[in-house]
Each structure stands twice: as structure tokens, then as C-alpha cells.
Amino acid sequence: MNSSKKVEVLVGTLFVLAILAFIFLALNVSNLSKISSSKGFKVTAPFNNIGGLSTKAKVTMSGVTIGRVTQIAYDKQAFQAIVTMTIDPQYDYLPEDSQASIYTAGLLGEQYISLEPGAEDASLVEGSNIDLTQSAIVLEEIIGKVLVSLTTK
Amino acid sequence: MNGVINFMQSTGAFIIDGLAGFGRSVTFLISVLLGLKDVILRPRLLINQIYSVGVLSFTIIFFSAIFVGMVVSLLGYTILVDLGGKEVLGLLVSLTLVRELAPVLGALLFAGRAGSALTAEIGLMKATEQLASMEMMAVDPIRRIVAPRFFAGLISLPILTVIFMAVGVYSGYLVGSEWKGVDAGSFWSQIQNKVEFRYDIINGIIKSIVFAFVVTWIAVYQGYNAMPTSEGVSRATTNSVVYSALAILGLDFVLTAVMFAS
Numbered sequence: 132m133n134s135s136k137k138v139e140v141l142v143g144t145l146f147v148l149a150i151l152a153f154i155f156l157a158l159n160v161s162n163l164s165k166i167s168s169s170k171g172f173k174v175t176a177p178f179n180n181i182g183g184l185s186t187k188a189k190v191t192m193s194g195v196t197i198g199r200v201t202q203i204a205y206d207k208q209a210f211q212a213i214v215t216m217t218i219d220p221q222y223d224y225l226p227e228d229s230q231a232s233i234y235t236a237g238l239l240g241e242q243y244i245s246l247e248p249g250a251e252d253a254s255l256v257e258g259s260n261i262d263l264t265q266s267a268i269v270l271e272e273i274i275g276k277v278l279v280s281l282t283t284k
Numbered sequence: 285m286n287g288v289i290n291f292m293q294s295t296g297a298f299i300i301d302g303l304a305g306f307g308r309s310v311t312f313l314i315s316v317l318l319g320l321k322d323v324i325l326r327p328r329l330l331i332n333q334i335y336s337v338g339v340l341s342f343t344i345i346f347f348s349a350i351f352v353g354m355v356v357s358l359l360g361y362t363i364l365v366d367l368g369g370k371e372v373l374g375l376l377v378s379l380t381l382v383r384e385l386a387p388v389l390g391a392l393l394f395a396g397r398a399g400s401a402l403t404a405e406i407g408l409m410k411a412t413e414q415l416a417s418m419e420m421m422a423v424d425p426i427r428r429i430v431a432p433r434f435f436a437g438l439i440s441l442p443i444l445t446v447i448f449m450a451v452g453v454y455s456g457y458l459v460g461s462e463w464k465g466v467d468a469g470s471f472w473s474q475i476q477n478k479v480e481f482r483y484d485i486i487n488g489i490i491k492s493i494v495f496a497f498v499v500t501w502i503a504v505y506q507g508y509n510a511m512p513t514s515e516g517v518s519r520a521t522t523n524s525v526v527y528s529a530l531a532i533l534g535l536d537f538v539l540t541a542v543m544f545a546s
Contacts, residue, residue: 152450
């Protein structure tokens with residue numbers, strides 16, 4: 132009886148450890164905890180070129196992450212990329228004429244959207260459109276421009 | 285001419301033997317799977333086997349996970365710090381462990397620790413005619429002996445793999461962050477931004493379930509079909525580990541190609 136109790140206790144301990152490990156993986160080692168916080172209001176912005184921007188990229192303001200890119204589509208009338216981003220609900224005071232730019236984090240890092248606050252009193256709300264945008268910097272374009280300016284001299 | 289015929293004969297015999305062995309192992313597997321209801325009716329048999337297969341393998345899995353996590357973290361750090369990207373160390377450690385190292389190394393260690401023990405135990409039972417005497421008493425040894433061991437292995441390895449993942453990532457964090465000084469915040473946030481629970485972790489666990497199935501199948505089949513001599517048991521034990529390792533590594537490539545290649 133005693134040894135069978137020991138067996139049961141150890142098997143139970145193993146299962147509890149596995150559940151704890153699973154919870155650790157779910158909460159700390161994966162994005163599961165972040166998915167639940169995807170509520171917020173949606174804002175769209177047209178870009179001429181989004182470069183390597185992908186969904187789930189950060190939306191930052193002064194370096195603080197305030198939302199995520201949730202959808203990237205192509206507008207066939209305007210011939211522009213339409214980026215839909217979800218901004219966390221506590222940032223409901225962003226000026227309506229904020230400017231959106233696509234930057235790269237570090238030399239090899241991923242691309243993200245940075246918002247520059249404008250001066251209007253009206254705030255960005257669900258469905259707002261950011262008109263002032265600055266496209267991603269594509270290295271080939273810069274090299275092309277530099278080459279043109281060098282050769283035209 | 286005669287040589288050609290002999291060659292063809294030996295090739296044919298090899299193929300027929302292989303097919304016959306595969307067929308025997310599949311019918312054996314089916315009768316083991318049919319033993320599920322006996323296992324459910326007698327959970328005590330299963331719990332005892334989870335103890336000897338799973339709990340007793342815990343120590344080796346735990347310490348291997350610690351050292352594997354530390355080594356991956358240390359090597360990753362020395363390379364990434366030269367490239368100036370030591371912040372992605374957490375992502376490197378967690379993805380290598382969750383996708384690849386925890387399922388594969390866990391299954392290899394499990395085959396060495398638990399699979400060989402299963403084969404030797406069942407093989408020795410056969411050699412000492414315990415299985416035959418059970419049949420004499422109208423007790424089906426597949427249901428009474430093999431099925432609880434098979435399902436215990438099938439349950440234990442995924443559990444041990446999940447523990448391997450968690451322990452490995454945490455020990456990688458200890459080396460990378462506490463010792464080498466990678467910022468703890470960027471270590472964890474890189475992981476949480478890039479590791480998909482439903483994609484990376486669930487696929488790692490699916491891998492370990494497949495490995496558990498194959499390893500315990502090979503182990504109980506080799507034990508049950510061992511030649512009832514001391515030499516036969518030793519050969520079956522060796523075969524069990526060798527075939528398990530080959531099956532794990534081969535299946536791992538196939539599963540990785542299916543799951544993560546795109």
C-alpha cells in the first residue's frame with residue numbers, strides 16, 4: 132500500500148509539473164498572452180510603399196508601442212497600400228492629423244510604424260484615416276537617387 | 285547466371301521478410317490499441333507503468349534540458365554578440381528548443397532510458413515463459429502486459445517533452461541573461477512577439493506525440509518478438525534503441541518539412 136501510494140504521488144507530481152510547464156510555455160514563451168489584448172480601435176493609413184512591413188508589426192509613438200498592424204491590403208483605385216492598425220484603447224487622444232512613417236528597427240531589424248502627433252484637437256477614432264504618411268525607405272531608391280544626382284553634375 | 289538468380293533470390297527474401305515483419309508489427313499494434321479498454325478498466329496498471337516509464341525518466345530529461353538550454357544559449361550568444369544582435373538570443377533559444385531539440389532529444393533519451401527498459405522487461409518475461417504461463421491462465425499478455433506499457437509511453441513522452449521545453453528555455457534564460465547580460469526584457473519580449481503558440485509549441489508537442497507512438501511501438505514489439513534467449517533479449521534491446529533513434533531522426537525531418545518548411 133505504501134509503495135503504491137508513493138507511485139501515485141510521484142505520477143501526480145509529474146502531471147502537475149507538466150501542467151506548470153505548459154502554462155509557462157503558454158504565458159511566457161509564446162504570444163498567446165498578447166492575442167487577448169488585440170482589442171482597440173482600428174485606424175487606416177495609405178502608403179505608397181510599405182517595404183517589408185508585415186502584420187503584427189509594432190505601431191509606436193515616441194518609441195512606445197501603442198498598437199499593432201492588423202491588416203495590409205491594396206487599394207486598386209488609389210494604387211496604394213492600405214495599412215490597418217489596431218491602436219490600444221487607452222490611446223484615444225491622438226490628434227487626427229498625426230503623421231505615420233515606416234521605419235526600420237536597427238540595421239537588420241523588422242519594420243514598424245511610427246506615429247508623429249499633429250496639432251488638431253480632434254482625436255483619432257475607430258475608422259479614422261491617417262492622410263499624412265511617409266513610405267518605407269527602400270535602399271535601391273536612395274542609391275538610384277544618389278547615382279542620378281552624381282551623374283547629372 | 286547462377287549468381288544473378290541467387291542475388292535476385294536474396295533480394296526477394298529480404299523484401300518478403302521486411303514486408304512480413306512490418307505486417308506482423310502492424311497487426312501487433314492493432315491488438316495493442318484494442319487493449320485500450322482494458323487499460324481504462326484498470327487504471328492502476330497504467331499508473332504503475334507511467335511511474336516506471338515516465339517518472340523514472342524525469343531525471344535524465346530534466347538535467348539534459350538544463351544543459352541543452354545552457355549550451356544553445358551560450359553558443360548563440362557568442363555568435364550573436366559578434367553580429368550585434370544579441371537581443372534575438374531568446375528567440376533563437378526558444379525556437380530551437382520548442383521546434384526541434386525538445387521533441388527530438390527528449391525522444392532519443394526516452395528511447396534510451398524507457399524504450400530499452402520496456403524491451404528488456406517484456407523480452408525477459410518471454411524468455412522466462414511468464415507470457416506463456418499467462419496465456420495458460422487465459423490472461424491475454426498483450427492486454428495485461430503490453431497495452432499498459434504502450435499507453436504509458438504514449439502519455440509520458442509528450443509530458444516529458446513539455447517539461448524539456450520549459451526547463452530548457454528557462455536555463456537558456458539563466459545563461460543568456462543572468463550570466464552573459466542580455467537584457468531580460470528584450471529576451472522575453474522577443475520570444476513573446478515571435479513564438480506562435482498554436483504554430484510552434486503545438487507542432488512541437490505533435491512531434492513528440494508521433495515520436496512517443498513510434499518509440500513505444502518499436503520497444504514493445506521488439507520485446508514481444510524477442511528470441512527467448514539471453515542473447516535474443518540483448519539483441520532485441522539493441523534493436524529497439526537503434527530502430528527508435530533512426531525512426532525519430534527520419535520522422536523528424538519529414539515532420540519538420542511538413543510543419544515548418546513553408
